[in-house]
Structure formats: C-alpha cells, structure tokens
Amino acid sequence: MKLLVLLAIVLLIIAGHQLLRIIELSRGLKKTKEWQLTNSDNNLMGRGMLIFMILFFVFFFWQILRWRERALPSSASEHGFKIDWLWDVNMNYIVIPVFLITNFVLFWFAYKYRGNTNNKATFFAHSNKLEMLWTVIPAVALAFIIIFGLKYWNEIMADASDPNRITVELYAKQFDWTARYAGKDGKLGTTDYRQISGSNSVGMDTSDVLGHDDILVKNEFHIPVGREIELLMRSRDVIHSAYLPHFRAQMNCVPGLVTAFKFKPVKTTEEMRKDPYVIQMMAGINKQREKEGKEPVIFDYLLLCNKICGASHFNMQMNVVVESEKDYNVWLAKQKPVKAMASK
Amino acid sequence: MGTKHTATELEHGHATHHDHAHDHDEHHETFVSKYVFSMDHKMISRQFLITAVIMACVAMTMSVIFRMQLAWPGEKFAFVNALLGDKWAKDGILDPNMYLALVTIHGTIMVFMVLTGGLSGTFANLLIPYQVGARDMASGFLNMLSYWFFFVSSALMLGSCFIEDGPASGGWTVYPPLSALPEAIPGSKLGMTLWLVSMAVFIISSLLGGLNYIITVINLRTKGMKMTRMPLTVWAFLITAILGVLSFPVLFSCALLLIFDRSMGTSFYLSDIYIGGRPLDNVGGSPILFEHLFWFLGHPEVYIVLLPALGITSEVISTMSRKPIFGYRAMIGSMLAIGFLSFIVWGHHMYMTGMNPFLGSVFVFTTLLIAIPSAVKAFNYITTLWKGNVQFTPAMMFSIGLVSSFISGGVTGIILADSALDINVHDTYFVVAHFHIVMGLSAIFGMFAGVYHWFPKMFLRMMNKKLGFLHFWITFISAYGVFFPQHFLGLAGVPRRYYTNSNFPMFDNLVDINEICTAFAIIGAFGQVVFLFNFFYSMFRGEKAPQNPWNSNTLEWTTPVAHIHGNWPGKLPVVHRWAYDYSKPGQEHDFVPQTVPLAEGEHDGGEH
Numbered sequence: 016m017k018l019l020v021l022l023a024i025v026l027l028i029i030a031g032h033q034l035l036r037i038i039e040l041s042r043g044l045k046k047t048k049e050w051q052l053t054n055s056d057n058n059l060m061g062r063g064m065l066i067f068m069i070l071f072f073v074f075f076f077w078q079i080l081r082w083r084e085r086a087l088p089s090s091a092s093e094h095g096f097k098i099d100w101l102w103d104v105n106m107n108y109i110v111i112p113v114f115l116i117t118n119f120v121l122f123w124f125a126y127k128y129r130g131n132t133n134n135k136a137t138f139f140a141h142s143n144k145l146e147m148l149w150t151v152i153p154a155v156a157l158a159f160i161i162i163f164g165l166k167y168w169n170e171i172m173a174d175a176s177d178p179n180r181i182t183v184e185l186y187a188k189q190f191d192w193t194a195r196y197a198g199k200d201g202k203l204g205t206t207d208y209r210q211i212s213g214s215n216s217v218g219m220d221t222s223d224v225l226g227h228d229d230i231l232v233k234n235e236f237h238i239p240v241g242r243e244i245e246l247l248m249r250s251r252d253v254i255h256s257a258y259l260p261h262f263r264a265q266m267n268c269v270p271g272l273v274t275a276f277k278f279k280p281v282k283t284t285e286e287m288r289k290d291p292y293v294i295q296m297m298a299g300i301n302k303q304r305e306k307e308g309k310e311p312v313i314f315d316y317l318l319l320c321n322k323i324c325g326a327s328h329f330n331m332q333m334n335v336v337v338e339s340e341k342d343y344n345v346w347l348a349k350q351k352p353v354k355a356m357a358s359k
Numbered sequence: 360m361g362t363k364h365t366a367t368e369l370e371h372g373h374a375t376h377h378d379h380a381h382d383h384d385e386h387h388e389t390f391v392s393k394y395v396f397s398m399d400h401k402m403i404s405r406q407f408l409i410t411a412v413i414m415a416c417v418a419m420t421m422s423v424i425f426r427m428q429l430a431w432p433g434e435k436f437a438f439v440n441a442l443l444g445d446k447w448a449k450d451g452i453l454d455p456n457m458y459l460a461l462v463t464i465h466g467t468i469m470v471f472m473v474l475t476g477g478l479s480g481t482f483a484n485l486l487i488p489y490q491v492g493a494r495d496m497a498s499g500f501l502n503m504l505s506y507w508f509f510f511v512s513s514a515l516m517l518g519s520c521f522i523e524d525g526p527a528s529g530g531w532t533v534y535p536p537l538s539a540l541p542e543a544i545p546g547s548k549l550g551m552t553l554w555l556v557s558m559a560v561f562i563i564s565s566l567l568g569g570l571n572y573i574i575t576v577i578n579l580r581t582k583g584m585k586m587t588r589m590p591l592t593v594w595a596f597l598i599t600a601i602l603g604v605l606s607f608p609v610l611f612s613c614a615l616l617l618i619f620d621r622s623m624g625t626s627f628y629l630s631d632i633y634i635g636g637r638p639l640d641n642v643g644g645s646p647i648l649f650e651h652l653f654w655f656l657g658h659p660e661v662y663i664v665l666l667p668a669l670g671i672t673s674e675v676i677s678t679m680s681r682k683p684i685f686g687y688r689a690m691i692g693s694m695l696a697i698g699f700l701s702f703i704v705w706g707h708h709m710y711m712t713g714m715n716p717f718l719g720s721v722f723v724f725t726t727l728l729i730a731i732p733s734a735v736k737a738f739n740y741i742t743t744l745w746k747g748n749v750q751f752t753p754a755m756m757f758s759i760g761l762v763s764s765f766i767s768g769g770v771t772g773i774i775l776a777d778s779a780l781d782i783n784v785h786d787t788y789f790v791v792a793h794f795h796i797v798m799g800l801s802a803i804f805g806m807f808a809g810v811y812h813w814f815p816k817m818f819l820r821m822m823n824k825k826l827g828f829l830h831f832w833i834t835f836i837s838a839y840g841v842f843f844p845q846h847f848l849g850l851a852g853v854p855r856r857y858y859t860n861s862n863f864p865m866f867d868n869l870v871d872i873n874e875i876c877t878a879f880a881i882i883g884a885f886g887q888v889v890f891l892f893n894f895f896y897s898m899f900r901g902e903k904a905p906q907n908p909w910n911s912n913t914l915e916w917t918t919p920v921a922h923i924h925g926n927w928p929g930k931l932p933v934v935h936r937w938a939y940d941y942s943k944p945g946q947e948h949d950f951v952p953q954t955v956p957l958a959e960g961e962h963d964g965g966e967h
C-alpha cells in the first residue's frame with residue numbers, strides 16, 4: 016500500500032515535470048511572452064473587479080441580514096442608549112456609506128478604465144480643489160464624531176456622584192470573579208494583598224472593622240434596577256478586564272490599582288427574558304444547543320473576562336442578576352458577612 | 360502594454376552609459392561572501408524576502424490550527440497532533456495553553472518578522488539604492504548585520520516553539536504581569552525569555568536597517584534626484600525608517616525593564632500581586648507603564664507596517680494606470696502627517712485601562728486627526744485610476760485590493776478611535792477584524808504587489824501571470840471572507856483570545872460565523888501554495904526578464920538585467936524629472952524615464 020502511494024507520487028512528479036517542460040518549450044515558440052498583458056487579460060480582470068464588487072456588496076448585506084439579529088440586544092443600561100445611538104449614527108451615516116461609496120468608485124474605475132492598447136490615459140497630476148475637498152469633508156465628518164463622542168465619553172466616565180449609588184467591588188483572579196458588597200455600614204473595608212489566604216480570598220485587611228460586615232459572593236451577583244451602580248475593580252494576579260456587554264460597560268482590572276465604572280441598569284433579568292429580540296436570540300442559541308445535544312438555557316446577564324489572563328481566560332464569567340430593589344434587598348439580607356464566614 | 364522598448368532606446372538622453380569609468384569589483388567572490396555574508400543590497404533584500412516567506416508560512420499554519428479549534432472545538436485533528444505532539448494536542452485536541460501560544464507567536468511573527476523585517480527589509484533594501492541612483496546602501500556592512508540580526512531573531516522565535524514549556528503565550532502585546540510571572544502561565548517561563556531576547560535582537564536589526572535607509576536616502580541620491588523628485592516608495596521607506604528609529608528604542612527599554620522584572624527582582628511593572636500561593640514583594644510598579652511604553656512603539660509600528668505597502672502601491676498604481684500618481688505632494692504631505700501623528704495617538708489602545716478620561720479625550724482627538732491624511736491617500740489612489748489605462752498585472756490587482764481593504768479597515772478604525780464606542784468593542788473580535796483588514800489584508804497585499812512587480816529586478820526572471828491572477832483572487836476573496844464576518848462576532852460581544860466560544864451558552868448561536876471564517880482561512884492557506892510554487896519555480900525557470908517589463912520611469916529599470924556590484928556599469932544615471940511622467944501629452948511613448956532630460960519649455964512635476 017505504502018509502495019503504491021509512493022509510486023503514485025513519483026509518477027505524479029514525473030508527469031508534472033514533463034508538463035512543465037512542454038509548457039517551457041512551447042513558450043519559446045510564441046511571439047508574446049506569458050507575462051505580458053493582452054487586451055483580453057485586461058478585459059477579463061476588469062470585469063472580474065466589477066463582479067467582485069457585486070459579490071462583495073451582496074456578501075456584506077447578506078451578513079447584515081443574517082447576523083444582525085445575533086448582535087447584542089439593545090442596551091440594558093442608561094448610558095448604553097447613548098452609546099447605541101452614537102454607534103448607529105456613526106455606522107449608518109458615516110462608516111457604511113463611506114465604505115460602500117469609495118469601494119464602489121474604486122472597483123468601478125478599475126473596470127471602466129481597464130487597459131486597452133488603443134487607449135491613452137489622461138495626464139492629470141493634481142488639483143488643489145479636489146484635494147481641498149477631500150481634506151475638508153472628512154474633517155467635518157470627524158468633527159461631528161469627535162464632538163458627540165467626547166460629550167458622551169466625559170459623561171460616562173465621570174466619577175460616580177449619585178449619593179444613592181450602590182458600590183460593588185469586582186475582584187478578579189485567575190480564573191474567577193468575586194463581588195464584594197459593603198454590608199450594613201455602607202462602607203467597603205480596606206484591603207491588603209499580603210493578607211490573602213485560603214479564608215481571606217480577596218485580601219481584606221482584617222484589622223479594619225469596616226470590612227467585617229462586607230459581603231462576598233461568587234458565581235452570581237445581584238444589583239437592583241434603576242439605581243446607579245458603581246463598580247470598583249481590583250485584581251489579584253494579572254490584568255483582567257471586567258466586560259459587561261449587555262450594559263455597554265468595560266474596565267480593566269489592574270493589580271496595584273483600583274479602577275472604576277458606573278452604570279444604571281434599566282431592565283431586570285426577567286424583563287430581558289421577555290424581550291422579543293432576546294427571545295429570538297435565545298431561540299437561535301437553543302437551536303444550536305439542541306443540535307449539539309445540550310440542554311436549553313434561558314437568558315442571563317454575564318460578566319466576562321476580556322483581557323488575556325491565562326489558560327482559562329475563556330472560562331471566567333459570572334452571572335449578573337438585575338432585579339427589583341425589593342428582591343435585591345431580600346437577596347442581600349440572605350448573604351453572610353465576612354466575619355461570620357471567617358469564624359465558621 | 361503599450362509599445363515595447365529595447366534597452367538601448369531606454370537609455371536615450373544620456374550617453375554616460377558607455378564609459379566604464381567605474382570599476383565594479385567582481386573579484387574573488389566566494390559562495391559565502393556572495394550568498395551568505397553578502398553586503399550587496401540586492402542579495403540582502405532577497406535574503407530578507409525568503410526568510411520572511413518562510414516565517415509567514417509558519418505563522419499562517421499556526422493560524423489555521425487555531426482557527427480550526429475555534430470552528431470545531433473539541434474535534435480531533437490528526438494533523439494537529441502530528442504537528443504539535445501529544446503534549447500540546449493530545450488526541451489531536453489543541454491544549455488551551457498552546458492555543459494562546461500559537462496566537463501569540465502567530466501575531467509576533469506576522470507583525471514583526473513578516474510585515475516589519477520582511478516588508479521593509481526586502482523592499483527598502485532593494486529599492487532605495489536602485490531608485491535614488493546609488494551604488495549600494497550607505498553601509499553595506501551594517502546592512503549585512505541588519506539581516507543577520509534579523510535571521511537570529513527569527514530563528515530564536517521559531518526555536519522558542521520547541522522548548523519544554525512552550526513559547527511565549529501572553530499575546531503579541533505581552534502585557535505584564537502575565538508575561539512577567541512564570542507562575543501565571545507556562546509560556547512566561549523560558550518561552551518568554553526567548554521572546555524578549557528575540558525581540559531585542561530584532562530591534563537591533565531594525566535600527567541598523569533603518570539608520571542605513573535614512574542615511575542612504577539623504578546622502579546618496581544621484582545628481583538631479585531632488586527630494587521632490589523621489590518616487591513615493593522611497594519617501595515611504597524614509598518615513599518608515601524614521602518612525603522605526605524613533606520608536607523601536609522605546610520598545611527596547613520597555614522590554615529591558617520587563618527582563619529586569621522577570622529576572623532581577625525589580626518592580627517596574629509589578630505591584631500588589633499574590634500568585635502561586637504567596638504574595639510577591641514587588642510594590643510600586645505599574646503594568647500600565649508597560650502599556651504606555653509598548654504602545655508608544657506599537658502605534659507607530661502599525662504605520663511602519665503600512666507605509667511601505669502604501670509606497671509600493673503608489674508606484675504600482677501610477678505605473679499600471681499609465682498616469683501620474685494623483686497629488687504627489689499631497690501624498691508626501693499625508694505620509695509626513697501620518698508619521699508625525701502616529702506618535703501621539705498610542706493611548707487609543709488604552710481607553711479601558713482606567714486612564715484619566717481627559718487624557719482619553721486627547722487621544723480621541725489626535726487619533727481622529729490621523730484619519731484625515733489617511734482618507735486623502737485613499738481618495739488620491741482612486742483618482743489615479745480615473746481616466747487611466749489600467750493594466751491588470753498581478754501587482755496592480757493586489758494594489759487595488761490594498762486600497763479596498765485600507766478603506767474597509769480604516770473606517771472601523773474611526774469607530775474604535777471614538778472612546779465612547781470603544782467601551783463595548785475594545786478587545787472583542789471587532790478589533791480583530793479591524794486590524795487584520797488593515798494589516799493582514801492591506802499590508803500583506805502591498806507586499807505581494809511588491810513581489811510581483813519587482814520580481815524581475817530581484818531574480819531577473821518573470822513570474823507567471825496566470826498563476827498570479829489565480830493567487831490574487833483566492834487571496835482577496837478568502838481574506839475578506841475570514842475577517843469581514845468577525846465584525847459581527849464583535850457586535851455580539853465575543854472577546855478575543857478565547858480558546859473556545861462554546862464553553863458557556865452566550866455565543867452558541869455564532870458557531871456558523873466561526874465556521875465560515877475558518878473555511879475561508881483554509882482555502883486562503885491553500886491559495887498560498889499557488890504563490891509559493893510560482894515564486895520558487897519562476898526564480899529558477901521563469902521567463903527571462905527584459906530591461907523594463909512594465910515600461911516604468913524609475914531608475915531601477917535602467918540597470919542591466921544582471922546583478923552587478925554598483926548597480927550601474929558606467930556612471931550613475933542623472934535624473935532630470937520626477938518619476939510620474941506617464942502618458943504625458945506631447946511625448947512619443949506613454950512613459951518618460953527619469954533619466955530623460957526635460958525638453959525646451961517642458962515642465963517637471965506634473966505641470967504641462
């Protein structure tokens with residue numbers, strides 16, 4: 016068997032070699048060289064450019080039609096609406112038109128002005144007017160992008176100032192998240208990474224009494240709808256990134272620093288589950304899961320790690336539950352404070 | 360292709376050709392001095408190219424492996440096991456650590472070895488002396504060193520793939536503490552050390568090369584070659600080299616501090632870390648410092664990658680449209696603007712690090728400014744085609760492909776530059792799509808265009824046209840096919856550098872998108888076999904190159920079809936006009952080489 020394969024390969028090589036010889040010999044006889052372009056080459060490739068453009072645009076719209084409904088649902092946080100609005104305006108009125116028009120003109124010119132031995136190109140080396148035009152137009156479009164972008168950016172990134180806000184600390188380590196709540200006193204205790212141990216996983220400073228009533232949760236954390244949430248982020252080992260795509264929120268977790276991001280959830284998990292868009296999205300997910308023999312799931316907000324952090328970077332999430340303030344308080348009351356856990 | 364010219368016709372206008380005043384030292388060439396430790400820019404250029412082609416093949420194979428993992432996680436692939444062994448791919452299932460290692464080394468090789476070393480090394484070396492009319496680089500010796508440092512660096516990078524704990528695996532940006540702490544990931548043991556050494560050597564290579572390019576352009580231009588007559592290729596290589604010389608030293612210090620942190624117990628980048636069951640002593644450092652230093656190089660780097668490709672394209676598009684490049688001076692101006700601005704935009708990679716929002720605003724502003732000269736360039740390319748007589752050589756097709764992808768990738772850059780919008784797509788596949796379309800398509804296409812266009816000067820033979828067409832279409836279609844759908848993964852919130860997207864339900868409905876990307880990646884990879892065959896076959900058996908196959912104006916086509924020391928057998932050519940007199944009214948042919956004197960009353964530089 017192996018011999019046969021070997022033989023076949025040898026024969027193939029010989030055949031290929033002979034074929035090349037013939038081609039090489041025959042090209043000595045031809046007047047035009049293989050590498051020289053003919054009018055028919057130019058016609059063929061010029062048309063190819065046009066056909067490519069059509070296929071490219073068809074592919075583009077096909078993707079939009081097919082995959083539009085797999086994009087994240089519309090924002091579940093207040094500031095996220097601004098981001099979504101700005102995204103749509105930029106995309107629909109600037110990015111996509113520019114992409115379509117300039118690509119169209121490019122391929123159209125390539126097709127229209129495909130070479131021919133009878134043609135002569137027009138000597139047209141520059142035009143101040145035109146060059147001015149396409150310096151000024153992008154500048155105007157960009158001015159719009161900058162003005163709105165920065166307005167929203169500054170609003171979104173301003174320090175949390177709502178006196179009614181709830182502060183939650185997200186603590187990242189390889190490869191999971193811990194959320195810490197302030198407890199009854201409303202204040203988070205200070206931390207000291209040197210005190211990290213099996214029973215003090217987030218490195219609370221045990222001498223700080225403010226921390227004794229702090230609450231630690233894993234796997235899932237709850238927040239109330241309609242209240243400003245201030246997230247503070249820390250990391251134990253390497254850089255992670257707290258990514259909450261449904262809330263349009265992201266911030267890196269950097270060892271040695273405390274970073275922050277604030278947002279106000281506007282839809283509870285239950286409301287999201289009833290949202291028609293989310294329902295069709297989950298149907299898509301469950302269809303695929305059925306194919307793979309996995310059990311169906313329902314929608315949950317997720318916190319993901321979005322900065323490469325090691326082997327299980329892909330497997331570092333935490334559920335987020337958004338609920339009414341009442342449910343939230345009930346849930347919070349059931350959680351045990353740190354002191355109680357440590358002494359257990 | 361218009362009318363054909365003989366070699367002697369081309370030299371009309373200056374008779375200097377016939378006196379052999381210059382003695383070209385062809386004495387005692389040994390194999391070693393000619394092919395190995397050569398100081399000749401043409402040979403060094405070929406060495407760079409072939410090394411880069413090999414490195415690109417390795418990096419591409421890596422990408423096929425991890426793309427298959429993404430499309431069919433948990434599937435067993437015998438060939439993956441055959442390539443990686445039982446340790447990294449037991450039963451043919453890729454190990455998560457190896458996944459990250461492959462992503463890291465793929466990125467590093469592509470960005471640095473292929474698109475920086477390979478692209479600049481090949482074409483700046485080949486074209487600067489040829490196109491400015493110099494006998495060689497300013498320092499042949501440093502040029503030789505530049506290649507051999509590049510070779511050592513590439514070899515180290517490849518070698519690091521074969522060690523016990525695997526190569527570096529913290530991503531091509533190697534952010535500490537992940538890259539600093541051996542406990543954090545196996546790739547941060549010896550693999551990371553080798554990565555850093557390899558990069559340090561690479562930086563030396565790049566600096567030696569860059570200084571040489573700058574000095575050659577400034578000092579060795581032939582008579583009449585004013586700066587404003589230089590082809591845009593040379594301008595692009597010059598600006599690229601300046602960017603490299605100013606920014607690579609910063610990467611060097613960045614890497615050096617990381618080496619200190621890793622092996623000498625310093626704390627430049629480390630603070631408050633608990634890992635491997637114990638708290639580390641390091642306090643006071645900051646990983647953010649690393650990011651600043653890295654991206655201070657990193658952003659200019661993306662233009663170091665792109666500008667040479669744009670330079671090549673300018674030349675090819677003008678020649679093959681048989682028209683002057685539109686807005687020559689605007690092209691130079693925009694390259695200078697891009698070069699300058701690229702030093703003050705690096706913060707756009709760091710919006711989400713917790714930087715002061717005001718600082719972020721400044722970077723938004725500068726980053727969006729850079730889009731203006733980029734747009735000017737794109738429009739000028741398109742206008743060059745207008746009313747041209749477009750000759751679709753494979754080089755021209757790749758150049759048109761470059762312009763298309765530069766637009767498609769550039770417009771998403773505008774979105775990412777807007778910090779408010781970046782919040783939700785930073786580090787997702789939207790970014791992956793953006794930078795692959797500008798680097799993996801545009802810059803690579805520029806490199807292909809250069810190879811097809813200047814192959815006759817490099818290897819004195821022609822590449823096969825039909826295979827070139829085939830290669831172009833497979834590459835163009837599959838490259839867009841791989842990366843365009845990734846925008847939609849980004850819109851669905853898929854983070855990058857995930858070993859699999861099916862570990863939890865959120866992304867289960869995106870399986871088919873991942874499969875499409877992977878299918879195109881495999882097709883595209885096979886398409887490169889066409890190129891490899893054409894490249895190596897034509898090198899030895901292609902048709903003999905004529906003097907000036909593309910009826911081009913630049914000086915390299917006045918050199919004899921042979922590789923001789925000193926490039927021109929007689930005196931150096933004298934330049935009388937800019938490089939873009941194509942289809943000039945009142946001229947006999949549709950091109951006027953730079954060596955042809957201006958006629959009475961004729962204007963230079965596009966006026967007529």
Ligand code: HEM
Pocket residue numbers: 532661662664665707708726727729730733768769770771772773775776777781784785786790793794797798802
């Ligand atoms: C119009 C011009 C461009 C703008 C405004 C722009 C903007 C940006 C921004 C803001 C990011 C950061 C995105 C993020 O991480 O969230 C980015 C990433 C990137 N861009 Fe561009 N870009 C432009 C052109 C280019 C070009 C021409 C190249 C290369 C040839 C390039 C290569 C990259 C790379 C490699 C990254 C990702 C690096 C990484 O995180 O691994 N960009 N770009």
Ligand SMILES: [Cu+2]
Pocket residue numbers: 187188189190254255256320321322323324328331
């Ligand atoms: Cu992580």
Ligand SMILES: [Cu+2]
Pocket residue numbers: 657658661704705707708
């Ligand atoms: Cu950048």
